[in-house]
Amino acid sequence: MEVMPKVSIVMATYNRSEFILESIQSILAQTYQEWECIIIDDGGTDNTREILSPVLNQDFRFKYFIRTPNYKKGLPGSRNYGLDLVKGDYIIFFDDDDIAHPQNLELCVFELSKKDVSFCRYIRDVFSGDFIYNYDYSKLYTSFYIDHNNIESILKNELLFNSCAVMWKKKCFENRRFEEDLMYAEEWELYSRIISSGTKGISINKSLFYGRKHPNSNTGEFFRNDPIRRSSNAYAICLVISNLKKRKLLSYTILRYFIQVALGYKEYKLFERIINILDLTKIEELKWRLFYAHLPLRLYFYGIWKKVKK
Structure with missing residues (x-):
């Protein structure tokens, strides 16, 4: 019997009770089901824990933690805590106010099954207000490879590397973590560090994530x-x-x-x-x-x- 590789989803959250349940539901709707979701609360004061309780009690794949003092307050520290807890072969970061396409995990795992790539990048779209659930389920798309030769385009944001638009093989984070003193551009800094080390990946031209635009985002x-x-x-x-x-x-x-x-x-x-x-x-x-x-x-x-x- 073939063992399916497990994906570890790391979701940092802070006072996002208004949106987080919709984000969680997009994870539950994934066509690929071999995943765990590590939720790290950065010390929020709203009722996020209460809202998530039914899901946490019903689905063991969700695990909820409060960031410990061993990690600095903020998104990088919360994500680093999540990285130290993950058990999956692949790692992906989802935000607590966005929505993942149902095929997100499935297509990324398929691409990462190719031995010559260590990450899979995809398109991230943005939306405001209510999300329109009208997905494209096609598995036909073009792709191209990415390595250190693309570092200039990445740094100039010509080739966007959003935090929630890449799935990584776990080895990419061996001895690498987010810089916890950063309160902005932390993924841009870490991802450029990973790719400049010689890590090769693939980019697929398909929208697999939808970022919510609102004034309280970083x-x-x-x-x-x-x-x-x-x-x-x-x-x-x-x-x-x-x-x-x-x-x-x-x-x-x-x-x-x-x-x-x-x-x-x-x-x-x-x-x-x-x-x-x-x-x-x-x-x-x-x-x-x-x-x-x-x-x-x-x-x-x-x-x-x-x-x-x-």
Whole structure:
């Protein structure tokens, strides 16, 4: 009798009683049933536990834990706690306010059964308000491989790696965890660290997850210029640059991109932090300082040129 590989779903939650049951129901609706769902409560104060009680009592695959003091408060700490509890062959992170396509686990497990890949990425769509349950159940889709050669596209968010849009083989998290001091971009930092190490995966062109847009999400707070989220993003950029430098993958175009990003993070002294990480010669440092100093003017004239070109 063939043993089906088990998927470990890690769901961190915090005061999300309004949405979490719908997320849980999308897990129960999965066509692939060999899974466990580790729910980590980050110390919420609402009635999430009460709402989940019927499900927890009826289905042993759901396990509910309160984050312990051994992990820092926040999404990274809660997910790390979940990672230390999982028992499955494959790991996937679901948020407590989103909805998974019924074929999510089935199709990812199928792709990961191929020995030459360690993760499966898919498309994540977004929605506002009530979710429209009208799924595409087709198993016909195109795909392409991803490895360290795609790191620039990933870092620039041209090839999106949302936290809930990838299933990983468990080995990807051996000696790797989320940076618990990050309150934003923690998955972007960790996933780039995994892929830059030489890990190869596949991306399938099918929507398998639906992210709920609402103002209380981490992403919503970031785009409202929340200082905690912005400071975290600046720190994540520094961690990414340090990792790429160590792995000799920090190209000129990647560095130029982040130095341009640093213009929007002057209050966090991001440019100076990047320069300190690089350990440049005096000449190289001077070149980048001149580039940074003239960058606003160059961007201004570039914007005019784009308008004229249209």
